[in-house]
Amino acid sequence: EDLSVVGSWSSLPLHKAYEAPFWSETLPGAGDFKVELTTHNQMGLGLSEIYPLLGQGVYDVAMTVADYAVGDAPELEGLDVPLLALTADEARAMVDAARPMVADIYRARFNAEVLAIAPYPPQVVFCNAEINSFSDLAGLKVRASGRMTALFLEALGAEGVNVSFSEVPGALQNGVVDCAVTGAGSGYSAGWWEVSTHLLPIPLGGWDHVVTAMNADRWNALSPDKQNLVRDQISSGFEEPAWASAQDALVNDIACLTGNGECASGDARDMVLVDISDADFETARGILVGDVLPDWAERAGGDWAARWNDSVGQVVGVTIK
Amino acid sequence: MELALINKLRKLNRIVALIVGIGLLGMATFVVADIALRQIHASFGGTEELAGYAMALVSSWGMAYALLELGHIRIDLLRARTQGMLRALFDVFSMIVMTGVIATIAVKCWPVVARAVENGSRANTPLATPLAWVQIPWFAGWIWFATMASLVTLAAISLMLRGQASKTETFIGAFAEQDSLK
Amino acid sequence: MITYVSAGLLALLALSIPVGIVLFLLGFGVDQFYTNFPLSRALGNMVWSSSSSATLIAIPFFVLLGEVLVRSGVATRTYAALDSWVSWLPGGLVHANVATATMFSATSGSSVATAATVATVAMPQAEKLGYDPKLFSGAIAAGGTLGIMIPPSINLIVYGFLTQSSIPQLFLAGLIPGLGLALAFLAVTAILCTIWPELGGHRRVFPLLQMARALIDLIPILILFALIVGSIYRGWATPTEAAAVGVAGALLIALAFGGVSWTMMRESLLGTIKVTSMIMLIIIGASFLNFTLSSAGLGRELTAFLEGLGLSPIGFIMVVVLIYIVLGFFIETLSLMVVTIPIIVPMVLAQGYDVIWFGILMIVLIEMALITPPVGLNLYVVQGARKSGNLNEVMLGALPYCLTMLAMAFALIAFPDIALWLPSALN
Ligand code: NA
Ligand code: NA
Numbered sequence: 001e002d003l004s005v006v007g008s009w010s011s012l013p014l015h016k017a018y019e020a021p022f023w024s025e026t027l028p029g030a031g032d033f034k035v036e037l038t039t040h041n042q043m044g045l046g047l048s049e050i051y052p053l054l055g056q057g058v059y060d061v062a063m064t065v066a067d068y069a070v071g072d073a074p075e076l077e078g079l080d081v082p083l084l085a086l087t088a089d090e091a092r093a094m095v096d097a098a099r100p101m102v103a104d105i106y107r108a109r110f111n112a113e114v115l116a117i118a119p120y121p122p123q124v125v126f127c128n129a130e131i132n133s134f135s136d137l138a139g140l141k142v143r144a145s146g147r148m149t150a151l152f153l154e155a156l157g158a159e160g161v162n163v164s165f166s167e168v169p170g171a172l173q174n175g176v177v178d179c180a181v182t183g184a185g186s187g188y189s190a191g192w193w194e195v196s197t198h199l200l201p202i203p204l205g206g207w208d209h210v211v212t213a214m215n216a217d218r219w220n221a222l223s224p225d226k227q228n229l230v231r232d233q234i235s236s237g238f239e240e241p242a243w244a245s246a247q248d249a250l251v252n253d254i255a256c257l258t259g260n261g262e263c264a265s266g267d268a269r270d271m272v273l274v275d276i277s278d279a280d281f282e283t284a285r286g287i288l289v290g291d292v293l294p295d296w297a298e299r300a301g302g303d304w305a306a307r308w309n310d311s312v313g314q315v316v317g318v319t320i321k
Numbered sequence: 322m323e324l325a326l327i328n329k330l331r332k333l334n335r336i337v338a339l340i341v342g343i344g345l346l347g348m349a350t351f352v353v354a355d356i357a358l359r360q361i362h363a364s365f366g367g368t369e370e371l372a373g374y375a376m377a378l379v380s381s382w383g384m385a386y387a388l389l390e391l392g393h394i395r396i397d398l399l400r401a402r403t404q405g406m407l408r409a410l411f412d413v414f415s416m417i418v419m420t421g422v423i424a425t426i427a428v429k430c431w432p433v434v435a436r437a438v439e440n441g442s443r444a445n446t447p448l449a450t451p452l453a454w455v456q457i458p459w460f461a462g463w464i465w466f467a468t469m470a471s472l473v474t475l476a477a478i479s480l481m482l483r484g485q486a487s488k489t490e491t492f493i494g495a496f497a498e499q500d501s502l503k
Numbered sequence: 504m505i506t507y508v509s510a511g512l513l514a515l516l517a518l519s520i521p522v523g524i525v526l527f528l529l530g531f532g533v534d535q536f537y538t539n540f541p542l543s544r545a546l547g548n549m550v551w552s553s554s555s556s557a558t559l560i561a562i563p564f565f566v567l568l569g570e571v572l573v574r575s576g577v578a579t580r581t582y583a584a585l586d587s588w589v590s591w592l593p594g595g596l597v598h599a600n601v602a603t604a605t606m607f608s609a610t611s612g613s614s615v616a617t618a619a620t621v622a623t624v625a626m627p628q629a630e631k632l633g634y635d636p637k638l639f640s641g642a643i644a645a646g647g648t649l650g651i652m653i654p655p656s657i658n659l660i661v662y663g664f665l666t667q668s669s670i671p672q673l674f675l676a677g678l679i680p681g682l683g684l685a686l687a688f689l690a691v692t693a694i695l696c697t698i699w700p701e702l703g704g705h706r707r708v709f710p711l712l713q714m715a716r717a718l719i720d721l722i723p724i725l726i727l728f729a730l731i732v733g734s735i736y737r738g739w740a741t742p743t744e745a746a747a748v749g750v751a752g753a754l755l756i757a758l759a760f761g762g763v764s765w766t767m768m769r770e771s772l773l774g775t776i777k778v779t780s781m782i783m784l785i786i787i788g789a790s791f792l793n794f795t796l797s798s799a800g801l802g803r804e805l806t807a808f809l810e811g812l813g814l815s816p817i818g819f820i821m822v823v824v825l826i827y828i829v830l831g832f833f834i835e836t837l838s839l840m841v842v843t844i845p846i847i848v849p850m851v852l853a854q855g856y857d858v859i860w861f862g863i864l865m866i867v868l869i870e871m872a873l874i875t876p877p878v879g880l881n882l883y884v885v886q887g888a889r890k891s892g893n894l895n896e897v898m899l900g901a902l903p904y905c906l907t908m909l910a911m912a913f914a915l916i917a918f919p920d921i922a923l924w925l926p927s928a929l930n
Contacts, residue, residue, distance in 0.1 A: 046552025191669035342772025352747035377555035380783035387780035429546035
């Protein structure tokens with residue numbers, strides 16, 4: 001079988017360490033597959049175009065951040081809710097609970113079959129301002145990607161600002177934004193520590209789950225044996241190892257940014273690690289559950305809120321009213 | 322007759338380009354105002370997103386003006402060594418190919434708009450702009466460009482068939498006689 | 504596939520089909536012959552995603568800024584002022600071209616806009632004073648390329664974005680090589696015109712008083728520079744937004760000099776739309792071609808080729824330089840960067856090179872690509888501003904500066920600190 005595969009950001013560890021080896025070695029080694037692998041940034045694809053083009057059969061397999069596709073599928077925002085999962089294990093449990101919903105969404109909206117869901121590192125907050133609690137974010141300008149994160153920030157009294165990744169360092173330095181949300185590792189390698197002082201190690205931007213999906217026509221044309229082979233291989237050869245390293249990566253990246261612990265990626269920096277009190281955390285979570293999630297339920301429409309309550313909600317102990 | 326048509330199209334597209342230019346100036350004003358507002362800790366928000374839409378509209382609606390002003394770059398090495406009918410053939414051929422490509426683009430832009438309309442797609446940003454609002458005018462710009470290119474091509478072919486090939490140079494030649502930059 | 508694209512490109516360009524359209528045609532060809540996938544279905548999506556870019560709006564803003572400066576007479580005064588300071592050198596007014604380009608580079612993020620601005624004010628002078636058009640126009644095309652080396656720079660922003668490296672550091676790293684290139688251009692001009700005096704014009708020495716008075720005419724442009732770069736470094740605006748600040752500043756300056764009129768505004772806007780559309784057709788076409796090429800496996804072809812060579816780090820970087828020179832003939836520069844960065848940069852870093860340093864080296868090579876035919880935007884911009892003559896003259900005139908850039912590329916390889924000293928010194 002010839003497969004044309006579009007990977008996620010080529011410069012990030014998920015692609016380099018897991019996607020690329022899986023598609024170029026593991027899968028071809030396990031069965032009769034010939035894979036052509038590129039990435040969406042190498043192709044110059046618009047972020048919101050990746051899954052719609054997959055559905056049209058422009059390529060066979062695509063993987064990218066689910067959040068990029070919520071413009072076409074607001075119900076998909078429920079996969080990656082900020083603040084609910086603090087560790088990789090919790091995030092994993094959320095994803096497993098959400099999987100049947102995600103599969104339905106991809107079939108209906110993008111004519112695609114979901115094969116795997118892997119995490120980018122949690123989306124933490126870099127601030128060039130003194131931050132000691134969530135309430136300190138009020139009145140600050142925060143760069144966030146993703147609509148639910150932006151709405152959550154607004155509910156906290158902060159102002160969501162849309163700045164592209166490349167312009168963040170300048171914007172932080174100059175006060176165009178006071179804080180910015182991204183993966184701890186990306187912020188470390190892009191030098192955000194140069195222009196910010198405080199690190200809030202809470203996944204305010206969620207985990208940015210990367211969904212791997214195959215064009216549904218292509219998937220249905222595979223024999224059941226091949227389908228099973230692909231599912232088994234991608235679960236053991238890609239998804240498991242990616243999740244297994246997620247927690248360690250977070251610990252390492254935070255160590256690199258703040259100097260608390262061993263940094264395996266290079267020189268450790270000295271950002272201030274902000275410790276959020278339990279009471280403060282509960283207040284923020286209250287805002288999330290009371291305002292932001294009901295908003296989403298309305299945006300998504302249908303019975304999505306009910307389905308979410310019965311699956312993800314059970315795992316994290318949250319019910320959308 | 323053909324030249325009169327071209328003149329009309331030129332006038333029309335000058336007006337379109339001027340409107341696009343004023344829009345661009347408006348966008349610049351908006352960005353500067355937003356920067357000024359930020360100094361007093363206020364902001365319209367979403368300037369980057371709007372700038373992206375502005376850019377898409379500027380590029381689709383400005384194309385036909387550049388076409389009629391002979392602004393799109395062509396390599397002139399072989400063509401410059403020809404004259405009369407042969408040179409006109411270069412120009413007409415180039416216009417036919419261009420029209421074909423532009424028409425293809427315009428047609429292929431439709432599915433993008435159709436998806437935005439069907440899904441009620443919204444931008445994944447704080448503004449959550451309904452994409453159809455910007456993609457419909459953007460698509461119309463490419464249709465406009467394709468229409469203008471077709472009319473210019475037809476005018477050139479018509480002149481050529483009437484044995485006045487040399488007259489086509491003024492509107493499908495490689496360079497404008499007088500560049501707009503003076 | 505590389506052979507097909509190169510041959511097809513040359514053939515279609517020779518037929519004098521517009522460059523942007525040729526890129527689309529090649530993309531259709533790659534789709535037809537090199538993949539089994541219906542890539543052309545993505546055409547509309549590519550057109551939308553490549554044109555709806557907030558980063559690119561810096562292009563019309565910087566072009567408009569240039570138009571306003573030109574049409575209000577500010578650029579002419581700047582040019583005349585610099586003329587009075589540098590025209591005593593062998594080569595005369597040609598030095599004013601380089602000096603003005605350097606100055607405008609500090610207010611412009613794009614090389615095309617820089618070249619357009621200088622070309623428009625300088626060309627009338629060339630004819631009036633009887634200059635050899637080759638070196639004169641070549642110096643403008645080459646000087647214009649400094650627009651992306653001296654900050655602000657759209658291309659460095661793109662590089663920083665794609666490689667996740669620090670843009671403030673890249674800007675700092677570009678400053679010394681940029682000014683170094685400017686000085687080298689002046690030196691090369693002086694040397695050439697000493698050997699062949701007919702290449703330049705009259706050397707003219709201006710009275711001291713006039714030189715002093717000319718300094719006043721440099722103030723507007725210095726204010727504009729302070730406004731644009733200051734608004735970035737003082738914390739008011741992102742590099743893209745700074746372009747809009749530049750437009751506002753240019754309009755205010757023009758207003759102060761009484762150069763604003765309805766006609767002038769109309770012509771500035773029309774000129775901006777024309778140039779922007781011209782560039783955007785090429786950028787959109789290049790994005791589509793890039794999309795088809797990478798879908799069809801250009802990355803693998805290149806990787807296999809480079810790995811098959813089994814080179815030492817220095818040999819490897821030489822091959823990379825060669826690749827950029829060759830690709831630079833044919834591919835529009837922004838697309839060249841976008842196509843190659845994801846493939847080349849990881850390999851370069853794996854050889855132990857610094858990501859900021861390579862960004863600057865790449866910008867020098869990209870600057871060369873801007874003035875090498877057949878696809879060299881700056882050549883066309885300068886040719887577009889001339890009223891007569893042949894494109895070959897501009898190409899020939901740009902050649903000495905092209906070689907200077909090559910020398911700068913080798914200097915950067917031999918002495919990486921040319922780029923890296925300033926960012927590390929200020930850290
Ligand atoms: Na510049
Ligand atoms: Na070139």
